[in-house]
Amino acid sequence: MAPSNDEKPVLNPKTTEFEFLGPIGALLMVTVLPILVYILFLGCQPDGCPSPTLLSLLTNPTNVVPLLTVSNILSIFDLKAFVAYLSYLAYLVLAFHLVPGRWIDGTQLRNGTRLKYKENGFSCMLLTLAILEVLSLSYGSDPLLFISDHFIGLVTASIIVSLAASFYVYYESFRKGKLLSLGGNSGIFIYDFMIGRELNPRIGSFDIKYFVELRPGITSWTIINIAMTVKQYKELGYVTAAMYMVLVFQGWYAIDSIYNEPAVLTTMDITSDGFGFMLSFGNFTWVGFLYALQARYLSLHPVHLSWLQILFIAGLNATGYYIFRSSNNEKNIFRNNPDDSRVKHLKYIKTKAGPRLIVSGWWGKARHINYLGDWLMAWAWCLPCGFDNLFPYFYIIYFTVLLVHRELRDEEKCSKKYGKDWITYCRMVKWRIIPGIY
Numbered sequence: 001m002a003p004s005n006d007e008k009p010v011l012n013p014k015t016t017e018f019e020f021l022g023p024i025g026a027l028l029m030v031t032v033l034p035i036l037v038y039i040l041f042l043g044c045q046p047d048g049c050p051s052p053t054l055l056s057l058l059t060n061p062t063n064v065v066p067l068l069t070v071s072n073i074l075s076i077f078d079l080k081a082f083v084a085y086l087s088y089l090a091y092l093v094l095a096f097h098l099v100p101g102r103w104i105d106g107t108q109l110r111n112g113t114r115l116k117y118k119e120n121g122f123s124c125m126l127l128t129l130a131i132l133e134v135l136s137l138s139y140g141s142d143p144l145l146f147i148s149d150h151f152i153g154l155v156t157a158s159i160i161v162s163l164a165a166s167f168y169v170y171y172e173s174f175r176k177g178k179l180l181s182l183g184g185n186s187g188i189f190i191y192d193f194m195i196g197r198e199l200n201p202r203i204g205s206f207d208i209k210y211f212v213e214l215r216p217g218i219t220s221w222t223i224i225n226i227a228m229t230v231k232q233y234k235e236l237g238y239v240t241a242a243m244y245m246v247l248v249f250q251g252w253y254a255i256d257s258i259y260n261e262p263a264v265l266t267t268m269d270i271t272s273d274g275f276g277f278m279l280s281f282g283n284f285t286w287v288g289f290l291y292a293l294q295a296r297y298l299s300l301h302p303v304h305l306s307w308l309q310i311l312f313i314a315g316l317n318a319t320g321y322y323i324f325r326s327s328n329n330e331k332n333i334f335r336n337n338p339d340d341s342r343v344k345h346l347k348y349i350k351t352k353a354g355p356r357l358i359v360s361g362w363w364g365k366a367r368h369i370n371y372l373g374d375w376l377m378a379w380a381w382c383l384p385c386g387f388d389n390l391f392p393y394f395y396i397i398y399f400t401v402l403l404v405h406r407e408l409r410d411e412e413k414c415s416k417k418y419g420k421d422w423i424t425y426c427r428m429v430k431w432r433i434i435p436g437i438y
Protein backbone atom coordinates (compact mmCIF):
# COMPACT_ATOMS: atom_id res chain seq x y z
CA MET A 1 0.00 0.00 0.00
CA ALA A 2 1.48 3.42 -1.01
CA PRO A 3 2.63 5.43 2.06
CA SER A 4 0.26 8.21 3.01
CA ASN A 5 1.38 11.78 2.50
CA ASP A 6 2.40 12.16 6.12
CA GLU A 7 4.57 9.00 5.81
CA LYS A 8 6.35 10.01 2.58
CA PRO A 9 9.79 11.55 3.34
CA VAL A 10 9.78 15.26 2.53
CA LEU A 11 11.90 15.84 -0.59
CA ASN A 12 13.20 19.25 0.55
CA PRO A 13 13.09 19.41 4.36
CA LYS A 14 13.64 22.79 5.99
CA THR A 15 17.21 23.46 7.14
CA THR A 16 17.15 23.87 10.93
CA GLU A 17 20.88 23.75 11.75
CA PHE A 18 23.24 26.51 10.58
CA GLU A 19 26.91 26.33 9.57
CA PHE A 20 29.46 29.12 9.03
CA LEU A 21 27.95 31.09 11.99
CA GLY A 22 24.53 31.15 10.32
CA PRO A 23 23.07 34.26 8.60
CA ILE A 24 25.60 36.58 10.30
CA GLY A 25 28.52 34.49 9.05
CA ALA A 26 26.94 34.32 5.61
CA LEU A 27 26.59 38.11 5.47
CA LEU A 28 30.20 38.50 6.53
CA MET A 29 31.40 36.03 3.85
CA VAL A 30 29.46 37.77 1.09
CA THR A 31 30.75 41.22 2.11
CA VAL A 32 34.21 40.67 3.61
CA LEU A 33 35.70 38.04 1.26
CA PRO A 34 35.62 40.21 -1.91
CA ILE A 35 37.14 43.11 0.09
CA LEU A 36 39.84 40.76 1.39
CA VAL A 37 40.74 39.75 -2.19
CA TYR A 38 41.16 43.42 -3.15
CA ILE A 39 43.30 44.11 -0.05
CA LEU A 40 45.59 41.16 -0.85
CA PHE A 41 46.07 42.24 -4.44
CA LEU A 42 45.87 46.06 -4.26
CA GLY A 43 47.98 46.01 -1.11
CA CYS A 44 50.82 44.15 -2.84
CA GLN A 45 52.59 46.50 -5.21
CA PRO A 46 56.08 46.83 -6.73
CA ASP A 47 57.05 49.21 -3.90
CA GLY A 48 56.25 46.62 -1.28
CA CYS A 49 53.84 44.03 0.07
CA PRO A 50 52.03 45.64 1.78
CA SER A 51 52.84 48.79 -0.14
CA PRO A 52 54.34 51.40 2.28
CA THR A 53 52.75 54.14 0.20
CA LEU A 54 49.32 52.65 0.76
CA LEU A 55 50.07 52.04 4.44
CA SER A 56 50.74 55.78 4.80
CA LEU A 57 47.06 56.24 4.07
CA LEU A 58 46.30 54.75 7.49
CA THR A 59 48.02 57.72 9.14
CA ASN A 60 47.10 60.29 6.50
CA PRO A 61 43.73 59.24 4.94
CA THR A 62 43.33 62.48 3.03
CA ASN A 63 46.43 61.78 0.99
CA VAL A 64 44.55 59.81 -1.67
CA VAL A 65 47.04 60.54 -4.45
CA PRO A 66 49.18 57.47 -3.59
CA LEU A 67 46.06 55.29 -3.60
CA LEU A 68 45.31 56.46 -7.12
CA THR A 69 48.85 56.30 -8.42
CA VAL A 70 50.49 53.35 -6.65
CA SER A 71 47.55 50.98 -6.47
CA ASN A 72 45.87 52.27 -9.62
CA ILE A 73 42.68 51.58 -7.67
CA LEU A 74 40.50 53.12 -10.38
CA SER A 75 41.52 50.17 -12.58
CA ILE A 76 39.09 48.13 -10.45
CA PHE A 77 36.52 49.26 -13.05
CA ASP A 78 38.06 48.11 -16.33
CA LEU A 79 35.69 47.56 -19.26
CA LYS A 80 38.38 45.88 -21.39
CA ALA A 81 39.03 43.38 -18.59
CA PHE A 82 35.31 42.78 -18.13
CA VAL A 83 34.76 42.05 -21.83
CA ALA A 84 37.88 39.85 -21.91
CA TYR A 85 36.66 37.84 -18.89
CA LEU A 86 33.18 37.34 -20.36
CA SER A 87 34.78 36.22 -23.65
CA TYR A 88 36.95 33.77 -21.69
CA LEU A 89 33.86 32.29 -20.00
CA ALA A 90 31.97 32.10 -23.31
CA TYR A 91 34.92 30.19 -24.77
CA LEU A 92 34.92 27.74 -21.84
CA VAL A 93 31.16 27.09 -22.19
CA LEU A 94 31.54 26.62 -25.95
CA ALA A 95 34.48 24.23 -25.45
CA PHE A 96 32.45 22.30 -22.87
CA HIS A 97 29.69 21.74 -25.43
CA LEU A 98 31.81 21.20 -28.56
CA VAL A 99 34.80 19.16 -27.30
CA PRO A 100 33.91 15.46 -27.31
CA GLY A 101 33.74 13.62 -24.00
CA ARG A 102 32.01 10.64 -22.42
CA TRP A 103 29.01 11.10 -20.14
CA ILE A 104 29.48 9.58 -16.68
CA ASP A 105 27.07 8.93 -13.82
CA GLY A 106 27.13 10.97 -10.65
CA THR A 107 26.37 9.50 -7.22
CA GLN A 108 22.79 8.51 -6.41
CA LEU A 109 20.72 11.45 -5.20
CA ARG A 110 18.30 11.23 -2.27
CA ASN A 111 15.42 11.17 -4.73
CA GLY A 112 16.86 7.93 -6.15
CA THR A 113 18.04 9.43 -9.45
CA ARG A 114 21.53 9.84 -10.87
CA LEU A 115 22.64 12.77 -13.02
CA LYS A 116 24.98 12.46 -15.97
CA TYR A 117 28.07 14.63 -16.31
CA LYS A 118 30.21 15.30 -19.39
CA GLU A 119 33.86 14.38 -18.83
CA ASN A 120 35.93 16.50 -21.24
CA GLY A 121 37.75 18.84 -18.86
CA PHE A 122 41.23 17.54 -19.61
CA SER A 123 40.70 17.86 -23.39
CA CYS A 124 39.38 21.40 -22.88
CA MET A 125 42.41 22.31 -20.74
CA LEU A 126 44.77 20.98 -23.43
CA LEU A 127 42.84 22.98 -26.06
CA THR A 128 43.13 26.13 -23.90
CA LEU A 129 46.88 25.70 -23.44
CA ALA A 130 47.27 25.07 -27.19
CA ILE A 131 45.34 28.28 -27.97
CA LEU A 132 47.57 30.18 -25.50
CA GLU A 133 50.65 28.82 -27.29
CA VAL A 134 49.30 29.89 -30.70
CA LEU A 135 48.45 33.36 -29.36
CA SER A 136 51.97 33.70 -27.90
CA LEU A 137 53.59 32.58 -31.17
CA SER A 138 51.42 35.04 -33.12
CA TYR A 139 51.42 38.06 -30.78
CA GLY A 140 54.36 37.47 -28.44
CA SER A 141 53.88 38.17 -24.74
CA ASP A 142 51.14 40.81 -25.21
CA PRO A 143 48.10 38.52 -24.65
CA LEU A 144 49.53 37.21 -21.37
CA LEU A 145 50.84 40.62 -20.27
CA PHE A 146 47.26 41.91 -20.73
CA ILE A 147 46.38 39.70 -17.75
CA SER A 148 48.97 41.20 -15.40
CA ASP A 149 48.29 44.73 -16.71
CA HIS A 150 44.51 44.38 -16.16
CA PHE A 151 44.65 42.04 -13.18
CA ILE A 152 42.49 44.00 -10.73
CA GLY A 153 39.89 44.63 -13.44
CA LEU A 154 39.78 40.90 -14.15
CA VAL A 155 39.33 40.22 -10.42
CA THR A 156 36.34 42.59 -10.42
CA ALA A 157 34.90 40.86 -13.48
CA SER A 158 35.11 37.47 -11.73
CA ILE A 159 33.41 38.87 -8.61
CA ILE A 160 30.57 40.35 -10.69
CA VAL A 161 30.12 37.06 -12.57
CA SER A 162 30.18 35.05 -9.34
CA LEU A 163 27.46 37.30 -7.85
CA ALA A 164 25.37 37.14 -11.03
CA ALA A 165 25.60 33.35 -11.07
CA SER A 166 24.68 33.21 -7.38
CA PHE A 167 21.58 35.37 -7.86
CA TYR A 168 20.57 33.42 -10.96
CA VAL A 169 20.70 29.99 -9.31
CA TYR A 170 19.01 31.33 -6.17
CA TYR A 171 16.10 32.74 -8.22
CA GLU A 172 15.82 29.55 -10.31
CA SER A 173 15.83 27.35 -7.19
CA PHE A 174 12.23 28.38 -6.45
CA ARG A 175 10.91 26.74 -9.61
CA LYS A 176 8.70 23.67 -9.04
CA GLY A 177 10.36 20.26 -8.66
CA LYS A 178 13.86 21.46 -7.76
CA LEU A 179 16.00 19.23 -5.50
CA LEU A 180 17.39 21.51 -2.80
CA SER A 181 20.50 21.00 -0.68
CA LEU A 182 19.69 19.78 2.84
CA GLY A 183 21.83 22.60 4.25
CA GLY A 184 20.56 25.47 2.10
CA ASN A 185 16.80 25.50 2.63
CA SER A 186 16.49 27.63 5.77
CA GLY A 187 14.21 30.24 4.22
CA ILE A 188 16.66 33.00 5.25
CA PHE A 189 17.84 34.68 2.03
CA ILE A 190 21.43 35.59 2.91
CA TYR A 191 22.16 32.16 4.37
CA ASP A 192 20.64 30.13 1.52
CA PHE A 193 22.17 32.54 -1.03
CA MET A 194 25.64 32.00 0.44
CA ILE A 195 25.64 28.29 1.11
CA GLY A 196 23.62 27.34 -1.97
CA ARG A 197 19.90 26.50 -2.14
CA GLU A 198 19.63 24.19 -5.16
CA LEU A 199 21.75 21.04 -5.12
CA ASN A 200 22.36 20.66 -8.84
CA PRO A 201 21.32 23.77 -10.80
CA ARG A 202 21.29 22.98 -14.51
CA ILE A 203 20.44 24.59 -17.83
CA GLY A 204 19.34 21.54 -19.79
CA SER A 205 22.15 18.99 -19.35
CA PHE A 206 24.65 21.75 -18.48
CA ASP A 207 25.40 21.31 -14.78
CA ILE A 208 26.41 24.78 -13.48
CA LYS A 209 28.07 23.55 -10.26
CA TYR A 210 30.09 20.82 -11.99
CA PHE A 211 31.21 23.24 -14.71
CA VAL A 212 32.16 26.01 -12.26
CA GLU A 213 33.97 23.60 -9.91
CA LEU A 214 36.58 22.52 -12.45
CA ARG A 215 36.65 24.96 -15.36
CA PRO A 216 36.71 28.78 -14.91
CA GLY A 217 38.65 28.89 -11.63
CA ILE A 218 41.15 26.10 -12.20
CA THR A 219 41.79 27.30 -15.76
CA SER A 220 42.23 31.01 -14.94
CA TRP A 221 44.51 30.08 -12.01
CA THR A 222 46.73 28.13 -14.45
CA ILE A 223 46.71 30.89 -17.09
CA ILE A 224 47.45 33.66 -14.53
CA ASN A 225 50.43 31.73 -13.19
CA ILE A 226 51.80 31.47 -16.74
CA ALA A 227 51.12 35.19 -17.25
CA MET A 228 52.97 36.10 -14.03
CA THR A 229 55.92 33.96 -15.14
CA VAL A 230 56.02 35.82 -18.47
CA LYS A 231 55.85 39.12 -16.56
CA GLN A 232 58.81 38.12 -14.38
CA TYR A 233 60.78 37.09 -17.49
CA LYS A 234 60.01 40.47 -19.10
CA GLU A 235 61.14 42.33 -15.95
CA LEU A 236 64.26 40.24 -15.12
CA GLY A 237 65.27 38.67 -18.41
CA TYR A 238 65.02 35.27 -16.75
CA VAL A 239 62.67 33.25 -14.54
CA THR A 240 63.70 32.40 -10.98
CA ALA A 241 63.65 28.85 -9.62
CA ALA A 242 61.06 29.98 -7.07
CA MET A 243 58.67 31.06 -9.82
CA TYR A 244 59.26 27.85 -11.76
CA MET A 245 58.45 25.83 -8.62
CA VAL A 246 55.15 27.67 -8.04
CA LEU A 247 54.27 27.43 -11.75
CA VAL A 248 54.99 23.69 -11.96
CA PHE A 249 53.61 22.64 -8.55
CA GLN A 250 50.35 24.55 -8.91
CA GLY A 251 50.05 23.81 -12.61
CA TRP A 252 50.43 20.10 -11.89
CA TYR A 253 47.79 20.27 -9.15
CA ALA A 254 45.35 22.18 -11.36
CA ILE A 255 45.76 19.94 -14.42
CA ASP A 256 45.75 16.82 -12.19
CA SER A 257 42.41 17.88 -10.70
CA ILE A 258 40.93 18.12 -14.21
CA TYR A 259 42.62 14.89 -15.38
CA ASN A 260 40.90 13.17 -12.42
CA GLU A 261 37.64 14.98 -13.19
CA PRO A 262 35.34 12.07 -12.19
CA ALA A 263 36.77 12.26 -8.65
CA VAL A 264 35.05 15.61 -8.12
CA LEU A 265 31.69 13.82 -8.36
CA THR A 266 32.29 12.20 -4.94
CA THR A 267 33.36 15.41 -3.18
CA MET A 268 31.12 17.15 -0.67
CA ASP A 269 30.68 20.08 -3.03
CA ILE A 270 28.92 17.92 -5.63
CA THR A 271 27.21 15.33 -3.41
CA SER A 272 25.79 17.52 -0.64
CA ASP A 273 26.56 21.25 -0.91
CA GLY A 274 24.19 23.47 -2.84
CA PHE A 275 25.53 25.89 -5.45
CA GLY A 276 25.51 29.42 -4.09
CA PHE A 277 27.87 32.33 -3.45
CA MET A 278 30.35 30.16 -1.51
CA LEU A 279 31.08 27.81 -4.43
CA SER A 280 30.49 30.48 -7.09
CA PHE A 281 32.81 33.11 -5.61
CA GLY A 282 34.98 30.29 -4.23
CA ASN A 283 35.73 29.01 -7.73
CA PHE A 284 35.48 32.08 -10.00
CA THR A 285 37.47 34.45 -7.76
CA TRP A 286 39.05 32.60 -4.82
CA VAL A 287 40.51 29.69 -6.80
CA GLY A 288 40.61 31.58 -10.10
CA PHE A 289 42.61 34.57 -8.80
CA LEU A 290 43.55 34.33 -5.11
CA TYR A 291 45.23 30.95 -5.65
CA ALA A 292 47.66 32.83 -7.97
CA LEU A 293 48.78 34.95 -4.99
CA GLN A 294 52.28 33.43 -4.86
CA ALA A 295 52.92 33.77 -8.61
CA ARG A 296 51.81 37.42 -8.57
CA TYR A 297 53.96 38.10 -5.48
CA LEU A 298 57.02 36.55 -7.18
CA SER A 299 56.38 38.55 -10.36
CA LEU A 300 56.67 41.72 -8.26
CA HIS A 301 59.26 40.55 -5.71
CA PRO A 302 61.59 37.84 -7.10
CA VAL A 303 63.03 35.39 -4.55
CA HIS A 304 66.25 33.44 -4.98
CA LEU A 305 66.49 30.04 -3.28
CA SER A 306 69.46 27.83 -2.45
CA TRP A 307 69.70 24.35 -3.92
CA LEU A 308 69.03 22.89 -0.48
CA GLN A 309 65.84 24.94 -0.18
CA ILE A 310 64.79 23.92 -3.68
CA LEU A 311 65.34 20.23 -2.94
CA PHE A 312 63.49 20.42 0.41
CA ILE A 313 60.46 22.24 -1.07
CA ALA A 314 60.33 19.90 -4.09
CA GLY A 315 60.44 16.89 -1.76
CA LEU A 316 57.65 18.37 0.35
CA ASN A 317 55.43 18.91 -2.69
CA ALA A 318 56.12 15.41 -4.03
CA THR A 319 55.29 13.85 -0.66
CA GLY A 320 52.09 15.87 -0.40
CA TYR A 321 51.00 15.00 -3.91
CA TYR A 322 51.71 11.30 -3.36
CA ILE A 323 49.53 11.22 -0.22
CA PHE A 324 46.81 13.40 -1.83
CA ARG A 325 46.50 11.51 -5.08
CA SER A 326 46.99 7.94 -3.81
CA SER A 327 44.53 8.35 -0.93
CA ASN A 328 41.86 10.01 -3.10
CA ASN A 329 42.31 7.36 -5.79
CA GLU A 330 42.13 4.56 -3.20
CA LYS A 331 38.77 5.81 -1.95
CA ASN A 332 37.34 6.62 -5.37
CA ILE A 333 38.37 3.25 -6.87
CA PHE A 334 37.02 1.40 -3.81
CA ARG A 335 33.74 3.24 -3.93
CA ASN A 336 33.32 2.58 -7.67
CA ASN A 337 34.45 -1.08 -7.56
CA PRO A 338 35.56 -2.68 -4.24
CA ASP A 339 36.64 -5.79 -6.17
CA ASP A 340 39.16 -3.86 -8.26
CA SER A 341 42.56 -5.56 -7.93
CA ARG A 342 44.09 -2.32 -6.63
CA VAL A 343 41.77 -2.12 -3.62
CA LYS A 344 40.33 -5.58 -2.98
CA HIS A 345 42.93 -6.15 -0.23
CA LEU A 346 41.53 -3.29 1.82
CA LYS A 347 39.67 -3.97 5.06
CA TYR A 348 36.34 -2.20 5.50
CA ILE A 349 33.22 -2.11 7.67
CA LYS A 350 29.77 -2.56 6.18
CA THR A 351 27.31 0.10 7.28
CA LYS A 352 23.54 0.10 7.72
CA ALA A 353 23.47 3.19 5.47
CA GLY A 354 24.94 1.09 2.66
CA PRO A 355 28.38 2.44 1.60
CA ARG A 356 31.42 0.62 3.01
CA LEU A 357 34.00 2.50 5.09
CA ILE A 358 37.65 1.60 4.45
CA VAL A 359 39.56 0.94 7.71
CA SER A 360 42.97 0.02 6.31
CA GLY A 361 45.39 1.45 3.75
CA TRP A 362 45.47 5.25 3.61
CA TRP A 363 42.01 5.49 5.19
CA GLY A 364 43.16 3.43 8.15
CA LYS A 365 45.83 6.04 8.98
CA ALA A 366 43.49 9.04 9.38
CA ARG A 367 39.85 9.83 8.52
CA HIS A 368 40.94 12.61 6.10
CA ILE A 369 44.49 11.61 5.19
CA ASN A 370 43.90 13.21 1.79
CA TYR A 371 43.72 16.63 3.46
CA LEU A 372 47.23 16.08 4.87
CA GLY A 373 48.62 15.63 1.37
CA ASP A 374 46.87 18.78 0.19
CA TRP A 375 48.14 20.72 3.21
CA LEU A 376 51.79 19.70 2.60
CA MET A 377 51.49 20.85 -1.01
CA ALA A 378 50.06 24.18 0.19
CA TRP A 379 53.23 24.69 2.25
CA ALA A 380 55.33 23.84 -0.82
CA TRP A 381 53.49 26.60 -2.76
CA CYS A 382 54.17 29.25 -0.11
CA LEU A 383 57.78 28.44 0.88
CA PRO A 384 59.30 29.45 -2.52
CA CYS A 385 58.21 33.03 -1.64
CA GLY A 386 60.85 33.14 1.07
CA PHE A 387 60.44 34.52 4.56
CA ASP A 388 60.66 38.28 4.01
CA ASN A 389 56.92 38.69 3.70
CA LEU A 390 53.79 37.11 5.14
CA PHE A 391 51.48 38.06 2.23
CA PRO A 392 52.02 34.84 0.22
CA TYR A 393 51.45 32.78 3.40
CA PHE A 394 47.85 33.96 3.56
CA TYR A 395 47.10 30.88 1.47
CA ILE A 396 48.38 28.33 4.01
CA ILE A 397 46.54 30.17 6.81
CA TYR A 398 43.26 30.16 4.86
CA PHE A 399 43.75 26.58 3.69
CA THR A 400 44.48 25.24 7.18
CA VAL A 401 41.26 26.84 8.45
CA LEU A 402 39.33 25.53 5.46
CA LEU A 403 40.56 21.92 5.83
CA VAL A 404 40.02 21.78 9.61
CA HIS A 405 36.52 23.28 9.20
CA ARG A 406 35.76 21.02 6.24
CA GLU A 407 36.83 17.96 8.23
CA LEU A 408 34.48 18.95 11.05
CA ARG A 409 31.65 19.47 8.53
CA ASP A 410 32.29 16.08 7.00
CA GLU A 411 32.45 14.41 10.42
CA GLU A 412 29.04 15.92 11.22
CA LYS A 413 27.62 14.71 7.92
CA CYS A 414 29.05 11.19 8.24
CA SER A 415 28.07 10.90 11.90
CA LYS A 416 24.44 11.63 10.96
CA LYS A 417 24.59 9.34 7.93
CA TYR A 418 26.32 6.35 9.53
CA GLY A 419 25.33 6.66 13.20
CA LYS A 420 26.88 3.87 15.29
CA ASP A 421 28.92 2.61 12.33
CA TRP A 422 30.72 5.96 12.26
CA ILE A 423 31.47 5.65 16.00
CA THR A 424 32.92 2.19 15.30
CA TYR A 425 34.99 3.65 12.44
CA CYS A 426 36.28 6.49 14.64
CA ARG A 427 37.32 4.00 17.30
CA MET A 428 39.30 2.07 14.67
CA VAL A 429 40.72 5.18 12.94
CA LYS A 430 41.13 7.77 15.68
CA TRP A 431 43.19 10.43 13.88
CA ARG A 432 41.38 13.05 11.83
CA ILE A 433 44.03 14.47 9.43
CA ILE A 434 47.58 13.98 10.74
CA PRO A 435 48.30 10.46 12.04
CA GLY A 436 49.56 10.59 15.61
CA ILE A 437 48.95 14.33 15.95
CA TYR A 438 45.39 15.42 15.01
Ligand SMILES: NC(=O)C1=CN([C@@H]2O[C@H](COP(=O)(O)OP(=O)(O)OC[C@H]3O[C@@H](n4cnc5c(N)ncnc54)[C@H](OP(=O)(O)O)[C@@H]3O)[C@@H](O)[C@H]2O)C=CC1
Nearest residue numbers: 267268269328331355356357358359363370371374406410
Ligand atom coordinates in the same frame (compact mmCIF):
# COMPACT_ATOMS: atom_id res chain seq x y z
N1 LIG B 1 42.51 22.89 -3.05
C1 LIG B 1 41.41 23.23 -2.41
O1 LIG B 1 41.07 24.40 -2.30
C2 LIG B 1 40.56 22.18 -1.81
C3 LIG B 1 40.90 20.86 -1.98
N2 LIG B 1 40.11 19.90 -1.43
C4 LIG B 1 40.52 18.52 -1.62
O2 LIG B 1 39.46 17.83 -2.20
C5 LIG B 1 39.58 16.45 -1.91
C6 LIG B 1 38.19 15.93 -1.60
O3 LIG B 1 37.85 16.45 -0.32
P1 LIG B 1 36.30 16.47 0.15
O4 LIG B 1 35.49 17.02 -0.93
O5 LIG B 1 36.28 17.16 1.46
O6 LIG B 1 35.85 14.96 0.32
P2 LIG B 1 36.67 13.65 0.68
O7 LIG B 1 37.37 13.20 -0.54
O8 LIG B 1 37.48 13.83 1.89
O9 LIG B 1 35.50 12.61 0.94
C7 LIG B 1 34.72 12.69 2.12
C8 LIG B 1 33.63 11.65 1.91
O10 LIG B 1 34.24 10.38 1.65
C9 LIG B 1 33.44 9.34 2.24
N3 LIG B 1 34.32 8.64 3.20
C10 LIG B 1 34.81 9.13 4.36
N4 LIG B 1 35.59 8.21 4.97
C11 LIG B 1 35.59 7.11 4.18
C12 LIG B 1 36.20 5.81 4.26
N5 LIG B 1 36.97 5.47 5.32
N6 LIG B 1 35.97 4.93 3.26
C13 LIG B 1 35.21 5.27 2.21
N7 LIG B 1 34.58 6.49 2.06
C14 LIG B 1 34.79 7.38 3.04
C15 LIG B 1 32.26 10.05 2.88
O11 LIG B 1 31.28 10.16 1.88
P3 LIG B 1 30.05 9.12 1.77
O12 LIG B 1 28.86 9.86 2.29
O13 LIG B 1 29.97 8.82 0.32
O14 LIG B 1 30.41 7.93 2.58
C16 LIG B 1 32.80 11.45 3.15
O15 LIG B 1 31.75 12.40 3.19
C17 LIG B 1 40.55 16.32 -0.72
O16 LIG B 1 41.76 15.73 -1.13
C18 LIG B 1 40.80 17.77 -0.32
O17 LIG B 1 42.16 17.94 0.09
C19 LIG B 1 38.98 20.18 -0.70
C20 LIG B 1 38.62 21.48 -0.51
C21 LIG B 1 39.38 22.58 -1.06
Ligand SMILES: CC(C)=CCC[C@@H](C)[C@H]1CC=C2C3=C(CC[C@@]21C)[C@@]1(C)CC[C@H](O)C(C)(C)[C@@H]1CC3
Nearest residue numbers: 033213214257264267269278279281282283286287
Ligand atom coordinates in the same frame (compact mmCIF):
# COMPACT_ATOMS: atom_id res chain seq x y z
C1 LIG C 1 36.70 31.24 1.59
C2 LIG C 1 35.90 30.60 0.53
C3 LIG C 1 35.39 31.40 -0.58
C4 LIG C 1 35.66 29.30 0.62
C5 LIG C 1 35.03 28.53 -0.47
C6 LIG C 1 35.69 27.16 -0.54
C7 LIG C 1 36.15 26.84 -1.97
C8 LIG C 1 37.28 27.78 -2.37
C9 LIG C 1 36.61 25.36 -1.99
C10 LIG C 1 35.54 24.42 -1.43
C11 LIG C 1 35.92 23.11 -2.04
C12 LIG C 1 36.73 23.30 -3.12
C13 LIG C 1 37.35 22.29 -3.92
C14 LIG C 1 38.34 22.64 -4.82
C15 LIG C 1 38.75 24.09 -5.00
C16 LIG C 1 38.35 24.99 -3.82
C17 LIG C 1 36.92 24.75 -3.38
C18 LIG C 1 35.93 25.21 -4.43
C19 LIG C 1 38.90 21.64 -5.79
C20 LIG C 1 38.13 21.84 -7.09
C21 LIG C 1 40.42 21.91 -6.04
C22 LIG C 1 41.05 20.83 -6.91
C23 LIG C 1 40.93 19.47 -6.26
O1 LIG C 1 41.60 18.48 -7.04
C24 LIG C 1 39.46 19.07 -6.03
C25 LIG C 1 38.76 18.78 -7.34
C26 LIG C 1 39.45 17.76 -5.23
C27 LIG C 1 38.78 20.19 -5.20
C28 LIG C 1 37.31 19.94 -4.86
C29 LIG C 1 36.92 20.87 -3.70
